[in-house]
Amino acid sequence: MLSKRIIPCLDVRDGRLTKGIKFRGNVDIGDPVQMASYYYEEGADEIVFYDITASSEGRDIMIDTVRRVAEKIFIPFSVGGGIRGIDDMRQVLLAGAEKVSVNSAAVRDPQIISTGAEFFGSQCIVLGMDVKKVQPTDQIPTGYEIIIDGGRTYMGIDALEWAKRAESLGAGEICLNSIDADGTKDGYELELNRLITSNVKIPVIASGGAGTPEHLFEVLSDDRADAVLIASMTHYGTYSIKEIKTYLHNKGIKVRMNW
Amino acid sequence: MIAIIDYKAGNLTSVKRALDFLGQDSVVTSDYSEVIDAERIIFPGVGAAGKAITNLKRHRLDQAISEVFDNKRPILGICLGTQIVMEMSEENDTRCLGLIKGEVHRFPESLTNSDGKRLKVPHMGWNRVRLKRRHPLFEGVETDSEFYFVHSYYPVPSLSEEILGETYYGAWFASVLLSKNLAAMQFHPEKSGRPGLKILANFCKWSGKDVE
Numbered sequence: 107m108l109s110k111r112i113i114p115c116l117d118v119r120d121g122r123l124t125k126g127i128k129f130r131g132n133v134d135i136g137d138p139v140q141m142a143s144y145y146y147e148e149g150a151d152e153i154v155f156y157d158i159t160a161s162s163e164g165r166d167i168m169i170d171t172v173r174r175v176a177e178k179i180f181i182p183f184s185v186g187g188g189i190r191g192i193d194d195m196r197q198v199l200l201a202g203a204e205k206v207s208v209n210s211a212a213v214r215d216p217q218i219i220s221t222g223a224e225f226f227g228s229q230c231i232v233l234g235m236d237v238k239k240v241q242p243t244d245q246i247p248t249g250y251e252i253i254i255d256g257g258r259t260y261m262g263i264d265a266l267e268w269a270k271r272a273e274s275l276g277a278g279e280i281c282l283n284s285i286d287a288d289g290t291k292d293g294y295e296l297e298l299n300r301l302i303t304s305n306v307k308i309p310v311i312a313s314g315g316a317g318t319p320e321h322l323f324e325v326l327s328d329d330r331a332d333a334v335l336i337a338s339m340t341h342y343g344t345y346s347i348k349e350i351k352t353y354l355h356n357k358g359i360k361v362r363m364n365w
Numbered sequence: 366m367i368a369i370i371d372y373k374a375g376n377l378t379s380v381k382r383a384l385d386f387l388g389q390d391s392v393v394t395s396d397y398s399e400v401i402d403a404e405r406i407i408f409p410g411v412g413a414a415g416k417a418i419t420n421l422k423r424h425r426l427d428q429a430i431s432e433v434f435d436n437k438r439p440i441l442g443i444c445l446g447t448q449i450v451m452e453m454s455e456e457n458d459t460r461c462l463g464l465i466k467g468e469v470h471r472f473p474e475s476l477t478n479s480d481g482k483r484l485k486v487p488h489m490g491w492n493r494v495r496l497k498r499r500h501p502l503f504e505g506v507e508t509d510s511e512f513y514f515v516h517s518y519y520p521v522p523s524l525s526e527e528i529l530g531e532t533y534y535g536a537w538f539a540s541v542l543l544s545k546n547l548a549a550m551q552f553h554p555e556k557s558g559r560p561g562l563k564i565l566a567n568f569c570k571w572s573g574k575d576v577e
Contacts (some may be wrong), residue, residue, distance in 0.1 A: 107492065108488070108489075111491065151490075178386075181556055202379060204556065229411065270430055307485050309489060310383055311491070332485070333490075364510050365559060
């Protein structure tokens with residue numbers, strides 16, 4: 107059977123990690139290529155790069171970074187952030203990424219999903235969703251609303267409705283980020299993950315809120331998610347991927363233990 | 366020189382990069398003579414069967430692959446490349462190369478695991494391969510290794526002796542096929558970490574025979 111995937115997420119700006127990352131042993135690493143290699147060796151099942159660069163110059167640096175990562179790591183990795191159309195997708199995929207992730211651009215123009223899937227295949231297209239809990243209304247019956255632009259703009263779109271629509275447009279996977287849980291280290295938004303995962307057929311990656319291996323167990327058990335995105339819990343050396351996987355394995359979650 | 370067959374199906378550069386990493390000379394090509402002259406060929410691909418066959422025929426690559434097969438040079442099919450060597454695919458009702466007897470079917474939407482939970486299609490992520498016997502391509506690959514799969518269709522070979530490995534996803538399916546000098550795997554060795562690279566390295570020195 108499929109293993110649940112553990113996916114570290116790296117934020118990159120102008121070709122550097124946004125925060126210098128401090129591992130055990132106090133090695134400061136700001137280079138995304140080194141960091142990706144480290145996680146590859148450590149047993150990450152996939153890696154996500156989130157590019158928060160604004161300038162076009164910075165975009166070119168990112169493409170070069172993707173190319174250098176692809177020479178070193180031989181597991182799938184995806185790139186998100188600032189993907190606005192087919193040309194952006196093509197550049198990133200040709201540079202060696204396995205998948206691209208679209209978020210705000212897809213909410214503004216959902217066709218980017220179908221066109222991307224048609225050109226490159228659904229397996230390449232990940233829909234990133236930023237979701238915030240609100241008072242349920244006729245427009246937002248589930249009480250989970252889509253927001254974009256890094257959490258600034260409320261779109262008046264129900265999260266479940268958007269997930270289903272993206273699936274029918276050809277998204278291959280959903281990366282489901284809870285804005286409420288993000289950065290809290292209090293655990294994933296379990297209710298939201300259950301809602302989306304049980305209503306779409308494509309895999310769902312839980313994102314936002316991971317602080318301990320128990321949090322991963324909560325969202326991976328009972329099939330609330332197919333994969334988990336993690337960041338600070340491993341970036342700062344609090345846990346290693348191996349420790350996390352051993353914990354999950356001992357709790358009966360199928361994870362890839364031999365790498 | 367290893368020829369990686371270019372038929373405009375998905376990301377071929379990842380196989381090339383893996384071979385570069387292993388220090389193996391390779392070329393991505395859609396040139397008929399370059400393919401038939403190659404010492405060994407890799408036939409990768411992501412995408413749809415119908416379009417793939419059309420593109421192969423346009424460059425006479427279907428013929429080139431069959432010639433290399435007859436000349437007993439080692440061939441490695443990956444993912445869509447594995448499905449294309451079968452006789453027939455349900456995907457776009459495509460007549461394929463027919464180097465291995467059998468068909469390609471789609472995973473049923475009703476696929477469930479042992480506790481009755483519905484399984485997602487495509488089968489995407491890391492899964493194991495149960496080998497039916499030893500083979501030089503899997504030399505040094507540990508039995509609990511996992512490999513990266515992304516597919517909605519799977520091969521159903523007619524001859525059980527041409528199944529080298531099987532994978533469980535709601536049911537067992539043939540994930541590694543072998544017919545003489547042609548090995549074909551449904552997963553992506555170029556995206557499967559160390560065990561995948563080991564298989565590629567083994568392929569680079571494989572004689573094309575069952576036993577070295």
